[in-house]
Amino acid sequence: MQRYFFNEPYQNQSCFEATAEMYHHMVHVMRMQVGDEVYLAFTNQQVIIAEIVEITAQTLWLKEVAKESQQKELPIEITIASGYPKGDKLEWIVQKGTELGAHQFIGFPASSSVVKWDAKKLAKKAQRLTKIAQEAAEQSHRQVVPTIQLLDQKVSLERQLADYDMVLVAYEESAKQGEKAMLAQVFNQLTTNQRLLVIFGPEGGLTPQEVDQFEEKGAVLCGLGPRILRTETAPLYLLAAASYHFELNG
Amino acid sequence: MQRYFFNEPYQNQSCFEATAEMYHHMVHVMRMQVGDEVYLAFTNQQVIIAEIVEITAQTLWLKEVAKESQQKELPIEITIASGYPKGDKLEWIVQKGTELGAHQFIGFPASSSVVKWDAKKLAKKAQRLTKIAQEAAEQSHRQVVPTIQLLDQKVSLERQLADYDMVLVAYEESAKQGEKAMLAQVFNQLTTNQRLLVIFGPEGGLTPQEVDQFEEKGAVLCGLGPRILRTETAPLYLLAAASYHFELNG
Numbered sequence: 001m002q003r004y005f006f007n008e009p010y011q012n013q014s015c016f017e018a019t020a021e022m023y024h025h026m027v028h029v030m031r032m033q034v035g036d037e038v039y040l041a042f043t044n045q046q047v048i049i050a051e052i053v054e055i056t057a058q059t060l061w062l063k064e065v066a067k068e069s070q071q072k073e074l075p076i077e078i079t080i081a082s083g084y085p086k087g088d089k090l091e092w093i094v095q096k097g098t099e100l101g102a103h104q105f106i107g108f109p110a111s112s113s114v115v116k117w118d119a120k121k122l123a124k125k126a127q128r129l130t131k132i133a134q135e136a137a138e139q140s141h142r143q144v145v146p147t148i149q150l151l152d153q154k155v156s157l158e159r160q161l162a163d164y165d166m167v168l169v170a171y172e173e174s175a176k177q178g179e180k181a182m183l184a185q186v187f188n189q190l191t192t193n194q195r196l197l198v199i200f201g202p203e204g205g206l207t208p209q210e211v212d213q214f215e216e217k218g219a220v221l222c223g224l225g226p227r228i229l230r231t232e233t234a235p236l237y238l239l240a241a242a243s244y245h246f247e248l249n250g
Numbered sequence: 251m252q253r254y255f256f257n258e259p260y261q262n263q264s265c266f267e268a269t270a271e272m273y274h275h276m277v278h279v280m281r282m283q284v285g286d287e288v289y290l291a292f293t294n295q296q297v298i299i300a301e302i303v304e305i306t307a308q309t310l311w312l313k314e315v316a317k318e319s320q321q322k323e324l325p326i327e328i329t330i331a332s333g334y335p336k337g338d339k340l341e342w343i344v345q346k347g348t349e350l351g352a353h354q355f356i357g358f359p360a361s362s363s364v365v366k367w368d369a370k371k372l373a374k375k376a377q378r379l380t381k382i383a384q385e386a387a388e389q390s391h392r393q394v395v396p397t398i399q400l401l402d403q404k405v406s407l408e409r410q411l412a413d414y415d416m417v418l419v420a421y422e423e424s425a426k427q428g429e430k431a432m433l434a435q436v437f438n439q440l441t442t443n444q445r446l447l448v449i450f451g452p453e454g455g456l457t458p459q460e461v462d463q464f465e466e467k468g469a470v471l472c473g474l475g476p477r478i479l480r481t482e483t484a485p486l487y488l489l490a491a492a493s494y495h496f497e498l499n500g
Contacts, residue, residue, distance in 0.1 A: 072477055096483050099479050100487065139478065139480070140477040140479065141477055141478045181498070183494070184494070184499050184500045224493075224498075225494075225497045225498060226320055226322045227350070227493075228349075229349050229390065230389070230390075233486075240486065241490055241494035243477075244434070244490075245494065247430060247475045248431070248433050248434055248474075250495055250500055
């Protein structure tokens with residue numbers, strides 16, 4: 001069943017109104033009719049099943065049939081921070097990471113990031129990534145659309161570290177040195193609704209200086225297994241491991 | 251350090267000989283010199299660090315310096331069986347799945363597979379996927395290159411089920427019904443060197459009939475968390491969860 005995200009919190013009301021893009025998608029793309037049902041997701045994570053009761057030239061009206069019961073969101077909020085990688089890798093970190101339950105994505109210029117994006121380019125990129133996250137959230141039946149934050153300075157990321165309950169740095173050297181206890185330890189320490197930030201380097205990896213700076217601000221280094229993961233694969237490993245740990249009693 | 255795979259088991263010998271493609275890559279692509287060191291991986295999972303001792307017009311000679319100590323392979327052998335998906339999705343299931351430790355990949359024509367490949371096309375495809383697996387195995391420091399098997403009939407997959415210690419079917423309906431205990435149960439039952447086959451459907455998913463057929467042959471259904479994963483994302487979830495469980499004390 002199709003899923004749509006309202007940009008407002010849920011309020012119990014007799015009718016819900018779909019206009020603009022949502023109207024267009026329901027009526028012209030999906031060719032929906034009165035009587036058809038869809039999921040409506042709201043900013044406060046409430047999702048309802050709603051039935052189309054009237055379709056006019058500009059507006060489509062829906063009425064609530066039931067509330068979605070199953071919890072679709074990870075019990076902890078995971079933010080993925082990626083040093084800007086090459087090509088379209090950030091696009092698919094966002095697409096796959098949204099499927100896998102990420103709460104937020106941050107991009108930042110790491111020392112070994114090759115791409116250099118100015119404010120204008122970053123704004124455009126953020127728009128595109130937000131659309132990708134929205135589509136992936138609909139497809140994967142999320143209750144929340146992850147937010148996108150593209151930073152133009154690394155220091156802006158460092159300043160944010162204190163906002164999280166825990167900060168992990170996925171560090172290749174830790175993996176090479178056989179570090180394998182930290183991820184499970186951190187997951188075991190985190191409780192419902194706490195916020196975890198995980199920082200990943202670009203293709204070239206994070207420099208020792210960068211790692212030191214993050215550590216000084218309280219970040220903990222962890223390995224993600226003995227194999228060397230590409231910059232776009234590591235965040236998916238982290239999110240899948242979190243889902244296994246928190247959602248599948250792993 | 252660069253990694254090369256020999257198509258033979260390791261034997262203690264005074265010198266190792268690199269010719270043909272391996273020679274070309276070392277000498278012309280990497281511009282390696284006498285004294286440079288590389289990893290050499292053998293079919294029996296032994297990996298050594300070797301130093302280049304002589305380079306001639308056709309052949310490059312290496313001598314063993316040390317053995318690689320760290321275990322890079324998952325303790326259980328996981329085979330990923332994917333119903334043929336659209337486009338290049340199989341390519342990147344193989345690339346990412348190799349990074350994440352898969353032992354073997356099987357492709358099969360599922361009922362809802364759109365693509366139809368004849369024997370000739372399958373042979374070509376298998377060649378290409380083998381190359382992708384080889385490159386990903388080098389990049390991710392694997393000790394084994396995963397094998398590729400592209401089947402032209404589903405029945406050939408069904409016949410193989412008995413060859414595995416356990417068979418899982420990643421079934422969207424199980425996830426929707428909130429099944430969340432089976433994956434951890436199966437991981438807990440498996441012991442070192444046992445073989446696990448996990449079957450994934452194409453975009454359209456597996457049909458109830460297909461699922462029944464696999465179940466009759468002893469397969470167990472499992473969900474991979476509450477979110478709906480794309481056909482190319484689900485195998486990566488499975489492999490990352492396995493790594494977290496078996497390699498990171500998760």
